[in-house]
Every structure is written in C-alpha cells, then in structure tokens.
Amino acid sequence: MLEFAILGLLHQSPMHGYELRKQLAQVLGGLRSISYGSLYPALKRMRAAGLITTDEPDPHALLPADAPPLTGRRGKVVYTITAEGKERFHELVSQTGPEAYDDGGFFGVRLAFFRLTAADVRLRILEGRRRTVERQREGLRASLSRTRERLDRYTLELQRHGLESVDREVRWLDELIDSELTGSGHGDAQTPPDQTGPHDQDPPRSEEKESHGVRQGRHRRRR
Amino acid sequence: MLEFAILGLLHQSPMHGYELRKQLAQVLGGLRSISYGSLYPALKRMRAAGLITTDEPDPHALLPADAPPLTGRRGKVVYTITAEGKERFHELVSQTGPEAYDDGGFFGVRLAFFRLTAADVRLRILEGRRRTVERQREGLRASLSRTRERLDRYTLELQRHGLESVDREVRWLDELIDSELTGSGHGDAQTPPDQTGPHDQDPPRSEEKESHGVRQGRHRRRR
DNA sequence: GGCCGATGTATCGAGACGATACATCGACGT
DNA sequence: ACGTCGATGTATCGTCTCGATACATCGGCC
Structure with a gap:
C-alpha cells in the first residue's frame, strides 16, 4: 500500500521524505497518517528495487562495520521516480x-489516486468496496x-x-458509483494503452452469496 | 490493549483461545477483529507474567532443541485469570x-468493558475521546x-x-456523555475501593487550545 | 467410508508503529 | 550577538501486529 502511495505521489513530482509524509496525511483525510518507521524502510526497499532514485549517492553505502552510528552531516535527500517505477505504478x-x-x-x-x-x-x-462493506453491514446487522x-x-x-x-x-x-455511471464529466474513458502482461485481475471470488435480497435500492438514488 | 481485553474477558469466565477471539470480535462490533498471530503471543506473554494460567502444564517447556516441530498431540488449552491478573485488570x-x-x-x-x-x-x-475527536474534526475542517x-x-x-x-x-x-450525566440508571457510583497506588492519571496535557469557540452545543442536545 | 466445515493451537516472515536521536534553519526576543 | 523554539528533515530501534499457513480433532451428512 505504501509503495503504491509513494509511487503515486512521486509520479507527480520529486519530493523529500518529509513532504511525502505530509502529502500522504493530507490526501488520506487527516486521520490515519504514516510513521517514519514505515516510510524510510519503504523508501529504502523501493530504492533497492530500482523503483526510485535519490540524488545523494547512497549514504552509508560501505563503511567499516565498526564506524560510529553515522552522526553528523545528514543531507537532504530528494526521491525521484524511475521509468521502472512509473511502469510499476501503471501496473x-x-x-x-x-x-x-x-x-x-x-x-x-486508491480513491485518492482515482484521477x-x-x-x-x-x-x-x-x-x-461496496460488496465488502455491504457484507460487513449484513454481518453486523445479524449480530446486533x-x-x-x-x-x-x-x-x-x-x-x-x-x-x-x-x-x-x-x-x-x-452516490460515487451513481455519479460514475452518469459520467459527470470525467475523462479517461477506457483502460488506456497499458495492457502490461497478465496482471492477475479480480477473480470473481466464487460470485459471492448474492442472494441476500438487499439489492434493490442501488443506482436509483439521487441525481 | 490486547492485554486489557483478554483480562476483561477472562475476568468473566475461563476460555479457550479460539473463543477468546470470537468474543473479542463480537464485542468489538464485528469489524476490527484480532488475529491469532497477535493473540497467542499475547497469551504467552501474559502467562509468563503470571496474569493467567493454563490447565495444560506448559507444552514444549523443555525439549531437546533438535526435536521435531512438535507435531501431533495438540491439546485444548483453557486460560484462566489469576489473582494477579484480576489486580492488574482493576488497575x-x-x-x-x-x-x-x-x-x-x-x-x-474500553467502552466494551464500561460495565x-x-x-x-x-x-x-x-x-x-470527545476532545481527541473534536481536535481531529477541526483539523479536518481546516484542511478541507x-x-x-x-x-x-x-x-x-x-x-x-x-x-x-x-x-x-x-x-x-x-449523547453518551449526556446520558452519563443525567445518570440513566447505572450503578457503580464512585471509584470503588481499589485506589491501588499512584497510577499515572490523566495529565491535563497542557489544557489544549480550548479557544476554538466551538464549544457551545454541548450537553444540550436531545433527551 | 470419506469428506467438509467448525473448532482449536501454533509459528513464520513481512512490515508497521511509536519513540527517540540527531541535525539544520529561520524567526523572534533580549 | 546570543539563545531557543518550532518547523523541517533523515534515520533506527524494539515491540507488536498481521495474514498466511500448518496441523489436528470432532460432528455431521451423503
């Protein structure tokens, strides 16, 4: 998830880790943020995987194992998405x-990057999402x-x-689905070019138990 | 948190781990559950700390380090709260x-164990909780x-x-606070006996910025 | 007899979290 | 000129949590 979010943000412009975190919090609606203890390891992983690059040529790359804990001189690091990273994002x-x-x-x-x-x-x-939440709702109703x-x-x-x-x-x-269907002016008609390999698409998950009878009010509300 | 919940449940009656998990899910409102990967380690910790006991006298206590991964014969284990555990819970x-x-x-x-x-x-x-959520709300409003x-x-x-x-x-x-104040028939008047040592109570957290002016509608809604 | 789903205990690796340390910078007061 | 305060900024540590998985037993039901 973090990987997706980071790629999405860097897709728009290079950034510092700090700002990445702020933007993320902003986009996620202010509640649920992300901690540095998640962010930096994720950046490190993604860097190793070649999805992003840093301007600083790898801090603490190879220094004698006994070196002091790398105090002093900590430069700012700008993270930039690579071509590979963009490919990964589109996937x-x-x-x-x-x-x-x-x-x-x-x-x-996902919603935050719907554009x-x-x-x-x-x-x-x-x-x-509707199916998932609906199932939760029915479970909750029954339990109650x-x-x-x-x-x-x-x-x-x-x-x-x-x-x-x-x-x-x-x-x-x-409401979101409704306005998606009535196409209230959003571009991006069909899945654009892409078509990169067989990315395991939505297995219908055995079609669900679509029998709950709670399925009438849909697509007929508002607007 | 898990510790609190487990003690709270075992406070009422001894239980298997499996049932502990179910009750917990029930009490938590069906959504957010707890995984075994959290539950069993927690039980192990609490057992080591003397807060709970098991009937089975410690499986895999001391067996040669090379033993097979303990296959076969996995008995049911009933967890029971100890006196220490009850004390801890009241604390x-x-x-x-x-x-x-x-x-x-x-x-x-906490709410689930309000009784x-x-x-x-x-x-x-x-x-x-109201203060916390209120602060979130104002942050969100501003951001929006x-x-x-x-x-x-x-x-x-x-x-x-x-x-x-x-x-x-x-x-x-x-509404909850309201009905708490108008005392809609709940026992447990004041903090009962207890008073166990100096349990670091609520530091007023520097009184907050209580200036937002958004403080009128309280305690005057409904009922 | 054979199979399935509920009950039940348990571990593993990946990774997320809060706390913390350290560093730089501009603004502000004194 | 000096201090210090809050925002910016990078990074790690230990602890915990999770989802996936393995394995076992039991009761029904075809």
Missing part, C-alpha cells in the same frame, strides 16, 4: 483485486439482532454506532 | 490517560476549507466523508 493502478477494496486504508489510497485511474477500473473498485438482549447498553451502543457508520459508507459509495 | 480499568481514548481501537475496548468501569472513570474517558480548490473531486469526497464520520462520532459521544 498497480490497473489492479482491481480484493486487496484494492477489502482493506479500508488501501481503498482510501490517475481508468474509468472502468474506478468502477470495479467502487463496486468491490442476535445479541440485542444479552449485551449491556455500552456494547450495544458501540455496535449500533458501528452499524450506522457502515450504513453511511454504503450510501456514500452508492 | 488498568481505572486508568484514564490518553492511551484510553486517543486510539479508536483501544477506546472501543466493569467506575462512573467517574467512564465520564473522563468519554470526555477525553484550505484545499477545497486545489484537490480533485475524489480526494475531496474522501475528506468530506471522513469529516462527516468524525462529526457523527462527536455527536454520538455527546
């Missing part, structure tokens, strides 16, 4: 598998009506609030 | 520091109005939805 941005929407955090990142995502991919991700009597007020209240949140997310997704 | 349940409400997950667990929490502690935690022009529709939509969620949480907390 990732066309993925629509469960990992794109099952985890809320990852879904948020760089093809229209059909956008739709598949939104609908995937099952245990309404046996739990104390606080636990019940917690579940009720959780259910409402999930409910609201479903409705929000419906 | 934890009276804490009202930032860790009780800054992290949403931890707060959820075992003294009334004044409940109130402090709810108000702490600052960047309304510069961001694309999707990022904006993400932030708007996030803001609404936070907004609803604040209102939800207000």
Whole structure:
C-alpha cells in the first residue's frame, strides 16, 4: 500500500521524505497518517528495487562495520521516480483485486489516486468496496439482532454506532458509483494503452452469496 | 490493549483461545477483529507474567532443541485469570490517560468493558475521546476549507466523508456523555475501593487550545 | 467410508508503529 | 550577538501486529 502511495505521489513530482509524509496525511483525510518507521524502510526497499532514485549517492553505502552510528552531516535527500517505477505504478493502478477494496486504508489510497485511474477500473473498485462493506453491514446487522438482549447498553451502543457508520459508507459509495455511471464529466474513458502482461485481475471470488435480497435500492438514488 | 481485553474477558469466565477471539470480535462490533498471530503471543506473554494460567502444564517447556516441530498431540488449552491478573485488570480499568481514548481501537475496548468501569472513570474517558475527536474534526475542517480548490473531486469526497464520520462520532459521544450525566440508571457510583497506588492519571496535557469557540452545543442536545 | 466445515493451537516472515536521536534553519526576543 | 523554539528533515530501534499457513480433532451428512 505504501509503495503504491509513494509511487503515486512521486509520479507527480520529486519530493523529500518529509513532504511525502505530509502529502500522504493530507490526501488520506487527516486521520490515519504514516510513521517514519514505515516510510524510510519503504523508501529504502523501493530504492533497492530500482523503483526510485535519490540524488545523494547512497549514504552509508560501505563503511567499516565498526564506524560510529553515522552522526553528523545528514543531507537532504530528494526521491525521484524511475521509468521502472512509473511502469510499476501503471501496473498497480490497473489492479482491481480484493486487496484494492477489502482493506479500508488501501481503498482510501486508491480513491485518492482515482484521477490517475481508468474509468472502468474506478468502477470495479467502487463496486468491490461496496460488496465488502455491504457484507460487513449484513454481518453486523445479524449480530446486533442476535445479541440485542444479552449485551449491556455500552456494547450495544458501540455496535449500533458501528452499524450506522457502515450504513453511511454504503450510501456514500452508492452516490460515487451513481455519479460514475452518469459520467459527470470525467475523462479517461477506457483502460488506456497499458495492457502490461497478465496482471492477475479480480477473480470473481466464487460470485459471492448474492442472494441476500438487499439489492434493490442501488443506482436509483439521487441525481 | 490486547492485554486489557483478554483480562476483561477472562475476568468473566475461563476460555479457550479460539473463543477468546470470537468474543473479542463480537464485542468489538464485528469489524476490527484480532488475529491469532497477535493473540497467542499475547497469551504467552501474559502467562509468563503470571496474569493467567493454563490447565495444560506448559507444552514444549523443555525439549531437546533438535526435536521435531512438535507435531501431533495438540491439546485444548483453557486460560484462566489469576489473582494477579484480576489486580492488574482493576488497575488498568481505572486508568484514564490518553492511551484510553486517543486510539479508536483501544477506546472501543474500553467502552466494551464500561460495565466493569467506575462512573467517574467512564465520564473522563468519554470526555477525553470527545476532545481527541473534536481536535481531529477541526483539523479536518481546516484542511478541507484550505484545499477545497486545489484537490480533485475524489480526494475531496474522501475528506468530506471522513469529516462527516468524525462529526457523527462527536455527536454520538455527546449523547453518551449526556446520558452519563443525567445518570440513566447505572450503578457503580464512585471509584470503588481499589485506589491501588499512584497510577499515572490523566495529565491535563497542557489544557489544549480550548479557544476554538466551538464549544457551545454541548450537553444540550436531545433527551 | 470419506469428506467438509467448525473448532482449536501454533509459528513464520513481512512490515508497521511509536519513540527517540540527531541535525539544520529561520524567526523572534533580549 | 546570543539563545531557543518550532518547523523541517533523515534515520533506527524494539515491540507488536498481521495474514498466511500448518496441523489436528470432532460432528455431521451423503
């Protein structure tokens, strides 16, 4: 996930690690940020993988193992995406598998880079997310009506609030899907050129149990 | 956090690890669960610390380092809270520091065990959570109005939805606090006996910037 | 008899986190 | 001129968490 986000940001312009973190927090809606303990190791990994480069020619590349902990002289490092990195990003941005929407955090990142995502991919991700959240909602509903009597007020209240949140997310997704379908003026018609190899696309996941009967209100709300 | 939750559950009755996990998921509102990769190490730690005991007398206690990876014969293990564990739980349940409400997950667990929490502690935690979420809300609001022009529709939509969620949480907390103050029939008047040593209570955290002017609507909504 | 899904215990590697250290810079007061 | 304070900036450490996986037992059900 971090890899995707970093590539997405560097896709637009080179940046320092510090600013990367700020932009990320901004884009993610202010709550959920990312810590340096994740960011720098990720940058290091990606650098090793050739997805990004630094201007500084590798600090502490080879120094005697007994050297002091590298104090003093810590220069600023600008990270730049490579051609390989861009390729990797375009590969990732066309993925629509469960990992794109099952985890809320990852879904948020995907959404934040929707302007760089093809229209059909956008739709598949939104609908995937809808399925996931819908399933959560039904589970929660069942659990709530099952245990309404046996739990104390606080636990019940917690579940009720959780259910409402999930409910609201479903409705929000419906609106996004709606405005995606009525095509409220967004470019990027179909998946552009790309078509890079067989990137394991969305296995239909055994078609789900699409029998819940809770499927009428869709695509008919608002706008 | 896991430690608190486990102690809280075992406080009521002994359990298998498996059931511990299920109950935890139940209590946490169905979403956010806990994985075995967290649960079993936690149980092991707590067992070593003497907070809980098992009926099986320590599997793989001392066996030659070359032994096969302990295949076959894996008995069920019932975990029971010890006197020390109960003591520890009562200590934890009276804490009202930032860790009780800054992290949403931890707060959820605390709330789930409110029936075992003294009334004044409940109130402090709810108000702490309110402060935290309120601060998030203001940050989000500021960020949204600052960047309304510069961001694309999707990022904006993400932030708007996030803001609404936070907004609803604040209102939800207000209701909880309200009904806590009007004392809608809950026992546990004051912090009971306990008073176990100097448990680092809530440092007022330099009183916050309580100047936002956004402080009128409290305690006057609904009911 | 054979298979499946629930129950159940447990480990592994990848990686995320909070805390912390250290460094530079501009602004501000004194 | 001096101090110091907050923002910018790079980086690591130990602790924890996660998802995936392996293995085992049990009750039904065809």
